[in-house]
Amino acid sequence: MSFLSLHDVDLSLGGTRILDAISLHVDKGEFVSILGPSGAGKSTIFRLLTGAVPLQGGTITCAGQPLHGQEASFAFMPQRDALLPWRRIIDNLTLGLEVQGIPRKDARARVTPLLADFGLEAFSTHYPAQLSGGMRQRAALLRTVVQGRAVQLLDEPFGALDALTRLQMQAWFEDRWRTSRWTTLLVTHDVREAVALSDRIYVLSPRPARVIAEMSVPLPRPRLGRPPCAAAHAIEAQLLETLLQQTGN
Amino acid sequence: MQRPVPRPPGRGLAHGVPAVLSVASAFVLWEIYVRASGISPLVLPAPSRVLGQIVENRALLWDNTVPTLRATFAGFALSLTVAFSLSVALDFMPRLRRTLFPIFVVSQTLPLVAIAPLVVLWFGFDMTPKILLVALVTFFPMLVALVDGYDATDPEIENLMRAMGASRMQVFRVARFPSAMPYFFAGLRISITYAVVAAIFAEYVGARAGLGIVILNAKNSFRSDLVLAAVVISSLLTLALFAGTALLQRYVLRWRDVEDGR
Structure with missing residues (x-):
């Protein structure tokens, strides 16, 4: 039994069919990506999981329990960092814990030991505007994982970064993930x-989104920070072809 | 990597120089005109004469400044309380906004000249009518600023907080209220410049003491110089309040100075 599983999930919003019988699963400690064209409804799956949109058809189970409404199982990281510009970094990092009702002192005590790993030690009393895009994104990720939720939902977390920073952040992220093994669901079109x-x-189709392919990536880690291997290229090519066929080009 | 917080030394001072120069030269021209034309001081007293009146009547002016300031502060405190409470109520109940907002707009169309004597008639010559009139004149810009400010909250921040499981109240306190602060200060700066004038006008219509009474009495005895002396005091009060809000804004919105410094 998978840790998180969606079975035959349907969704229509405002008369538009968004999701069409989506079934997928994520095991504990597994990193799963949802890849699809822009506007396919990838992010809508996250909105279902965080309770922003009610479930209309199908079932979602997490840790063996059916999902209903406001769940405490997911930590969400939006595409833009969504840091509060008037709060110092440390107070942004504790936001999720604060919402959970944890006192500020205890929240800070949980965040502080993690600052070094995220390269934010020297910046905890800075305001977000004083940080570079990459640092802000690292802060947003730390704010996400420190909530201690079972599953991390990452919505194109590197999409708003410039190409070079994105590569650096992906390599850094892979490194962090290898040590922590967060159960992660990533939405991306990259x-x-x-x-x-x-x-x-x-791989999702254009709207209404269906799962049109599922693919394992049995490549050794770390994969980033070294020349990509032929096997990776082959998988990329296969995925691209699947996506392009769908969009009709 | 790390961006320091730049603040050019003496920037505020350098900004102030042209303003002071232009005001000073206006007074100099005025003085020259009065002396050269030989116009009667009953009609147009020279700035030097107005200044002389301020010094000469300092006890009278001070005694009457205190009640005006008291009415201004009390009225403004009421106005701030009402504007904030209403803004929160309207934010949590959008339907209430559609119902009540037209009334607030109408309240701003009432001519003060007509409404002030009525308010004095209803509430007497004490502080109450002054406080009410100051509040009536100043609450609207702050209310509009707050309501618009709440709505200007970044939707991604609100989505994030809801995904964290935040309550409506938490979203308001942590995201919507702080988001509204820059807007609020824009409204506050407008309101504060109306406050002293409204207090003086309320006194002018009926009071026992206050700068408005000084102006009224001086006008009735054809003392243009004393009228203008009271006007100068009133302007200085407004300028001081404006400077106070600017300082408060700089403190509350200090995170924005950092952003500007990029």
Whole structure:
């Protein structure tokens, strides 16, 4: 039994069919990506999981329990960092814990030991505007994982970064993930990113989104920070072809 | 990597120089005109004469500044309380906004000249009518600023907080209220410049003491110089309050100075 599983999930919003019988699963400690064209409804799956949109059809189970409404199982990281500009970094990092009702002192005590690993030690009293894009994204990731939720939901976390920073952040992220093994669901439209980071990849069709392919990525880690191997190229090519066939080009 | 917080030394001072120069030269021109034309001081007293009146009548002016300031502060405190409470209520109940907002707009269309004597008639010559009139004149810009400010919250921040399981109240306290602060200060700066004038006008219509009474009495005895002396005090009060809000804004919105410094 998988840790998180979606079975035959349907969703329509405002009369538009968004999700069409989506079934997917994530095991504990597994890194799974949802790859699809822009506007396919990838992020909508996250909105279902975080309770922003009610489930209309199908079932979602997490840790063997059916999902209903407001869940405490998921930590969400949006595409833009969404740091509060008027809060210092340390107070942004404790936001999720604060919402859970944990006193500020205890929240800080949980965040502080992690600052070094995220390269934010020297910046905890800075305001977000004083940080570079990469650092802000690292802060957003730390804010996500420190909530101690079972599953990390990452919505194109590197999509707003410039190309060079994105590569650096992906390599850094892979490194962090290898030591922590967070159960992670990543939404992306970047084929290379999906192949570099994932254990498994689901490919979605354009709206209404269906799962049109599922692919394992049995490549050794670390994959980033070294020349990509031929096997990775082959998987990337296969994924791209699947995606391009769908969009009709 | 690390961006220092730059603040050019004396920037505020350098900004102030042209303003001071232009005001000073206006007074100099005024003085020259009065002396050269030989116009009667009953009609147009020279700035030097107005200044002389301020010094000469300092006890009278001070005694009457205190009640005006008291009415201004009390009225503004009421206004701030009402504006904030209403803004929170309207934010949590959008339907209430559609119901009540037209009333607030209408309240701003009432001509003060007509409404002030009525308020004095209803509430007497004490502090109450002054406080009410100051509040009436100043609450609207702050209310509008707060309500618009709440709505200007970054939707991604709100989505994030809801995904964290935050309650509506938490979202308001942590995201919407701080988001509204820059807007609030824009409204506050407008309101504060109306406050002293409203207090003086309320006194002018009926009071026992205050700068408005000084102006009224001086006008009735054809003392243009004393009228202008009271006007100068009133302007200085407003300028001081404006400077106070600017300082408060700089402190509350200090995170924005950092951003500007990029």
